[in-house]
Amino acid sequence: MTQTFHERLSALDAIFLDLENETAAMHVGVVLLFDAKPLTLDSGGLDMERITKYTLAALDTMPRYRQRLAWVPGFAHPVWVEDGRFNINFHLRHTRLPLPGDERMLKRLVGRLFSQRLDRSRPLWEFWIVEGIENDQFALVGKAHHCMVDGVAGVGLIEALLQMTPVVTEKEPSSWTPRPAPTRRQLLRAEVKHRIDGLRKLSYFGPRIRENFLGVARVLQSGMKAGPESPFTAPDISPYRRFDWTSFDLDEVKAVKRSLGGTINDVVVATTTAAIRRFLEARDLDVDSMEGFRAFLPVSTRKTSGGPTGNQVAMLLAELPVSEPDPLERLKKVIAVTTKLKKESNQTAGAELLEDVADLTTKRLILDISREAIKRHAYNVVVTNIPGPPLRLYMLGAELKAMYPLVPIPPTQNLGIALFSYNGELYWGFNGDWEGFPDLHEFVETLEASFEEYKQLAAASAPEASAGPRPDLSG
Amino acid sequence: MTQTFHERLSALDAIFLDLENETAAMHVGVVLLFDAKPLTLDSGGLDMERITKYTLAALDTMPRYRQRLAWVPGFAHPVWVEDGRFNINFHLRHTRLPLPGDERMLKRLVGRLFSQRLDRSRPLWEFWIVEGIENDQFALVGKAHHCMVDGVAGVGLIEALLQMTPVVTEKEPSSWTPRPAPTRRQLLRAEVKHRIDGLRKLSYFGPRIRENFLGVARVLQSGMKAGPESPFTAPDISPYRRFDWTSFDLDEVKAVKRSLGGTINDVVVATTTAAIRRFLEARDLDVDSMEGFRAFLPVSTRKTSGGPTGNQVAMLLAELPVSEPDPLERLKKVIAVTTKLKKESNQTAGAELLEDVADLTTKRLILDISREAIKRHAYNVVVTNIPGPPLRLYMLGAELKAMYPLVPIPPTQNLGIALFSYNGELYWGFNGDWEGFPDLHEFVETLEASFEEYKQLAAASAPEASAGPRPDLSG
Numbered sequence: 001m002t003q004t005f006h007e008r009l010s011a012l013d014a015i016f017l018d019l020e021n022e023t024a025a026m027h028v029g030v031v032l033l034f035d036a037k038p039l040t041l042d043s044g045g046l047d048m049e050r051i052t053k054y055t056l057a058a059l060d061t062m063p064r065y066r067q068r069l070a071w072v073p074g075f076a077h078p079v080w081v082e083d084g085r086f087n088i089n090f091h092l093r094h095t096r097l098p099l100p101g102d103e104r105m106l107k108r109l110v111g112r113l114f115s116q117r118l119d120r121s122r123p124l125w126e127f128w129i130v131e132g133i134e135n136d137q138f139a140l141v142g143k144a145h146h147c148m149v150d151g152v153a154g155v156g157l158i159e160a161l162l163q164m165t166p167v168v169t170e171k172e173p174s175s176w177t178p179r180p181a182p183t184r185r186q187l188l189r190a191e192v193k194h195r196i197d198g199l200r201k202l203s204y205f206g207p208r209i210r211e212n213f214l215g216v217a218r219v220l221q222s223g224m225k226a227g228p229e230s231p232f233t234a235p236d237i238s239p240y241r242r243f244d245w246t247s248f249d250l251d252e253v254k255a256v257k258r259s260l261g262g263t264i265n266d267v268v269v270a271t272t273t274a275a276i277r278r279f280l281e282a283r284d285l286d287v288d289s290m291e292g293f294r295a296f297l298p299v300s301t302r303k304t305s306g307g308p309t310g311n312q313v314a315m316l317l318a319e320l321p322v323s324e325p326d327p328l329e330r331l332k333k334v335i336a337v338t339t340k341l342k343k344e345s346n347q348t349a350g351a352e353l354l355e356d357v358a359d360l361t362t363k364r365l366i367l368d369i370s371r372e373a374i375k376r377h378a379y380n381v382v383v384t385n386i387p388g389p390p391l392r393l394y395m396l397g398a399e400l401k402a403m404y405p406l407v408p409i410p411p412t413q414n415l416g417i418a419l420f421s422y423n424g425e426l427y428w429g430f431n432g433d434w435e436g437f438p439d440l441h442e443f444v445e446t447l448e449a450s451f452e453e454y455k456q457l458a459a460a461s462a463p464e465a466s467a468g469p470r471p472d473l474s475g
Numbered sequence: 476m477t478q479t480f481h482e483r484l485s486a487l488d489a490i491f492l493d494l495e496n497e498t499a500a501m502h503v504g505v506v507l508l509f510d511a512k513p514l515t516l517d518s519g520g521l522d523m524e525r526i527t528k529y530t531l532a533a534l535d536t537m538p539r540y541r542q543r544l545a546w547v548p549g550f551a552h553p554v555w556v557e558d559g560r561f562n563i564n565f566h567l568r569h570t571r572l573p574l575p576g577d578e579r580m581l582k583r584l585v586g587r588l589f590s591q592r593l594d595r596s597r598p599l600w601e602f603w604i605v606e607g608i609e610n611d612q613f614a615l616v617g618k619a620h621h622c623m624v625d626g627v628a629g630v631g632l633i634e635a636l637l638q639m640t641p642v643v644t645e646k647e648p649s650s651w652t653p654r655p656a657p658t659r660r661q662l663l664r665a666e667v668k669h670r671i672d673g674l675r676k677l678s679y680f681g682p683r684i685r686e687n688f689l690g691v692a693r694v695l696q697s698g699m700k701a702g703p704e705s706p707f708t709a710p711d712i713s714p715y716r717r718f719d720w721t722s723f724d725l726d727e728v729k730a731v732k733r734s735l736g737g738t739i740n741d742v743v744v745a746t747t748t749a750a751i752r753r754f755l756e757a758r759d760l761d762v763d764s765m766e767g768f769r770a771f772l773p774v775s776t777r778k779t780s781g782g783p784t785g786n787q788v789a790m791l792l793a794e795l796p797v798s799e800p801d802p803l804e805r806l807k808k809v810i811a812v813t814t815k816l817k818k819e820s821n822q823t824a825g826a827e828l829l830e831d832v833a834d835l836t837t838k839r840l841i842l843d844i845s846r847e848a849i850k851r852h853a854y855n856v857v858v859t860n861i862p863g864p865p866l867r868l869y870m871l872g873a874e875l876k877a878m879y880p881l882v883p884i885p886p887t888q889n890l891g892i893a894l895f896s897y898n899g900e901l902y903w904g905f906n907g908d909w910e911g912f913p914d915l916h917e918f919v920e921t922l923e924a925s926f927e928e929y930k931q932l933a934a935a936s937a938p939e940a941s942a943g944p945r946p947d948l949s950g
Contacts, residue, residue: 087715094573096571
């Protein structure tokens, strides 16, 4: 017999399977917009044969994309096994936008695609190649289950598809032979061994664990405080999503930060806070009563760019000063909050350990805690900011013109905001519940207006602030 | 509180949920091809707003399409409840074929769509409106779960969308308010009552039941005999499907039947038998050893065109004379088999009763029997022939030019054949496993050649046979 293969999901990875339900799909996603010319055939369509071969070659370095879930009997713990029936044509899908192919139609398609859950009996990803987008563009809409990738690792396959020059280097896909999955008995034996080894390790690290538990307790305590009621949370969202986007010039964001203070992320959080405030005010809601309006800011704990895929994320909960009417004061308060959070480093360390403990014993605890935090609206909105490549990228010679990320929302959240920086732009992707957040586009416009305000304030105080080596006065 | 609503699935309906697994999706389907002109906007795209409104109005008479599954606690029996979150845009999907938009691309899209299982947390149907098909056509690709409709009832919504004239009559969709689902406790109470009532009814009909059980036993006995091994069955199929089609002129089929004998269905079964024989021969397989090659012919037991939706189907197992080399002898043998089956009317009556008994007591029995029959390859291929409308039909003024049906295949079957007659044509839809039946298109060509042979044989003996009132010598 050939060598069997399986790999255990970490407890944190597995939790994203448990958190997914009928209304809350748990995949991350991205919309990439490309210049279509270099990949267009004489027939007018895209060269899918070439894209397929190219994607297959990229998969050779990303084994997870040809693996599917299996379950350890008795423990009901998920493992990855190789999918003997992997068929690239099921995962890499080819479609065309209905006419006229404008941005509104693309957003509508993406909203529907992100509303559809992935099929758990197959490798947990889909790429949709969308032809027929105005201005001679095509899109790659990517989905991958959060149990398989986090925001940073999710970029893995996309990164493997992208190149830094328009000069194309193509590899032949290798011939892939799936290794058989172990028997139920073998799976059970491996799981028991894993748990016994784990308990040994746990008792060895005993003292360190106790110390770190204090950090964990702090996170949990703040996590259990309910945020204020607002249109951003709901007792129960719908299964349908709207997806919208915008982008900011990164130099303009930097100019604001140079002129008014803080980091790029502080400007992002302050702009988001301003948008939330305006949005609530436009609905005649009392912003002063929104004390404790919290954003969940996932932070990557990944140490190297290589290493394991899956989730390496810690959670930071930041109180947003939505009741602060003055934009400059608001930014100052945001800077104070994020600086304080960064100092409390055991928050992240704690979260990392929580993961270790959960993995070694049972994921029940961390799952219950996560569920409880979600139910109690421990936070009002997710804002995740993923640093992307600063240079222009290409796929098979086609220039990547924009990339809008998607963060999934839990069953009690109406809005998730994800950011991605690329080639001098900051791309925002907004994942809103169809029913609970019907005015998503209005929110995006409000956010743009809020940034405009910061830009003007920065320009007003620019002469002294932008005295650096490369002054930016263009925006 | 408002009145709650729920409706129990029949045992037979529920079985299609249980039979569905990771590799075998259990939806029926259809591909409708329309002339696109009457629904094309100035932008070149289809008038989706109008199609959506029109579909919504049709749903008003088909409540099942706004209902989703719920489960009776303890019994795990499914019921229908109204989907308070019904969103037409999730079910009625708009897409466009990649360029060049030829038939091959449409078949590829349809194969992919039919490979995707329906989301069980929502109403169990999808309609895909596909723009951009060559010769200025558009397609409606429909999927509905077999637990919700059988082949005949599946046509319900399609029928509600179609009209007999190009003159359009449009209705306003009514405003629909979902009734709440009952509580778990209410569901449980209703289920217990249903079962007690059922047991009473069962003892009352005791004598009739015993008599009918003899019929059932006969079906089961023949159902347990394994068919021969061939490329048409497999221990385990893949989750992916190919979909292909062809169509025959109904007048030509009638000419064959008039000249050579039998019914339209006999000609269909004989042609299929001939195609299977040729297909096996081309693969150097010993057709003489294919004794007992059986086709499963679902027969509708529906009495009226109105009445309940859901499954009202009985099963007929017909031995196909694949080892018979002579086409005329083959047709004669097919006629003998179907005539005999029709006489054994308790076969159908038995199957009907099996359904009653299963519904009244437990569906476990009938499920185990079905599973066993599938595992043992009690039959080698499914051939289902659904009589459709003989007249030209329209949707919002757009002429319906073709309709290809899909029958789902169980986890051990490589090919399902469904037929639909419409406006003087006989439309064949072939549902093949991607891996186990890669040469599906070859099979379709073989089938066309087999019919050509019957046509020529009929023409040769035509002078005396077609002396009826309306001789057909055109084909």
